[in-house]
Amino acid sequence: MEWSECISKAISYIEDHITEELTIKDIAKAAMVSPYYFQKGFAMLCGFTVGEYIKKRRLAIAGMELITTDRKIIDIALQYGYDSPDGFTRAFTRFHGVTPTSVRKGEAMIKSFAALKIKLSLEGGFTVDYKIVEKDQFTVIGVSKVFQYDEAETGVHQMWKEYYESGKSNIVSSTYGISIDDQMEGNEFEYLIGDNYQPEEQIAEGFVTRVIPKSVWVVFASKGANPQSIQEVHGKIFTEWLPNCKDYEIASGYHIEMYDDPAEYKKGTQDENYYCEIWIPVRRK
Secondary structure, eight states: OOHHHHHHHHHHHHHHTTTSOOOHHHHHHHHTSOHHHHHHHHHHHHSSOHHHHHHHHHHHHHHHHHHHOOOOHHHHHHHTTOSSHHHHHHHHHHHHSSOHHHHHTTOSOOOOOOOOOOOOOOOOOOOOOEEEEEEOOEEEEEEEEEEEGGGHHHHHHHHHHHHHHTTGGGTSOOOEEEEEOSSSSSSEEEEEEEEEOOTTSOOOTTOEEEEEOOEEEEEEEEESSTTHHHHHHHHHIIIIIHHHOSSEEEOSSEEEEEEOOGGGSTTGGGSTTOEEEEEEEEEEO
């Protein structure tokens, strides 16, 4: 099944069950892809996470009900997943910019947030440099945290900030940023910042080791100032390369970014020639 069709099936499932409990596992099952692949691809293609999409759709529909029905606010809040009027009011106000009470009184406007309609156009002509290599298992050492997918963007950014401020980068270099989701079916993943582990070296306090299994990897090159350059390559991978690839699919829940030493470049990570790679494990379809 093409990636665009998978996303469309997922969106249809979300819309059909918008007032029910929605889990990533069930949504991905409806899309017939792994939760890991689905969550990463959805965010790259749509610009926000699955959880953000569901929350915005529910609040938009709740706003419509406030102005088109006379149902109690508490009943609407409960229907769309909020256990208390206060929680609903806070979320509603953040999204719409006004309170539910002011909307009910006809004193304010609400925001619309229409259901997505995916139209993926593979026009060709894009350029992305890559190679396919087989690599034996290897061990990395670094600092690790577990994140929910919905909090990953801000959480991982803060983790990098703390990594450098704590001085841990002076102990273990930040060669890799690695996402690990072994089961590929949950709503969380482990993120590790670190370097290759040498068995003869002692593991310093606060650091952990992880074994990256033997795999075939597609290695994509990114050249240019970061984070813009690597974000652009990520977008091409999930919206152009993977959907257009007839031979390979994602094989496991590992996602690796490998970074050159910024000290080797005149402008560091902002240098126009700064180089890094994105590694994705694949298998033949």
